[in-house]
Amino acid sequence: MHYDEFQAMNSAIVLAASGNDLAVIKSGFSLARMFINQSEERFTRFTDSSELARLNRSAGEWFQASLEMFQVLEEARRLAMETNGLFNPAILPVLKQAGYDRSMEEIKNSPDRMGPTSVIEVQDFRLCSLTGKLTLFSFHSECKLTWVGLPKAGLLNKLPACWQK
Numbered sequence: 001m002h003y004d005e006f007q008a009m010n011s012a013i014v015l016a017a018s019g020n021d022l023a024v025i026k027s028g029f030s031l032a033r034m035f036i037n038q039s040e041e042r043f044t045r046f047t048d049s050s051e052l053a054r055l056n057r058s059a060g061e062w063f064q065a066s067l068e069m070f071q072v073l074e075e076a077r078r079l080a081m082e083t084n085g086l087f088n089p090a091i092l093p094v095l096k097q098a099g100y101d102r103s104m105e106e107i108k109n110s111p112d113r114m115g116p117t118s119v120i121e122v123q124d125f126r127l128c129s130l131t132g133k134l135t136l137f138s139f140h141s142e143c144k145l146t147w148v149g150l151p152k153a154g155l156l157n158k159l160p161a162c163w164q165k
Contacts, residue, residue: 013036081126093122
């Protein structure tokens with residue numbers, strides 16, 4: 001068994017592959033890393049250039065999402081509906097107020113953690129609008145999204161397809 005271990009999306013990633021062709025295994029590890037890194041760049045809320053950051057800045061306007069982002073938005077909407085709003089990615093303002101305003105690595109190394117100081121109204125993600133044919137998304141101007149692991153779960157399903165290319 002061959003392994004490739006690295007950090008991505010605030011998680012320890014371990015890829016495993018078996019076989020005798022080391023070149024194919026290394027190529028597969030490289031493709032998987034590239035896919036994971038591109039996904040992290042797209043879905044992170046910790047860089048201003050990510051698609052999620054651009055989506056959050058567009059609150060109140062229609063946003064042209066990539067197919068990958070739109071699929072996450074659809075899954076988030078489905079989960080919000082199925083749980084009657086208990087699953088709600090529109091909690092970013094509350095997370096920021098609680099001190100989760102930077103990556104976990106930065107928070108762990110920072111002595112200035114803060115807690116809630118006032119009540120913040122959380123928007124209802126179920127009220128967002130999705131237009132599937134155009135991959136357009138719109139939500140309330142006060143709404144800010146965070147994925148709390150949803151894209152990571154989706155990556156697990158897509159990695160085998162990436163590996164086989």
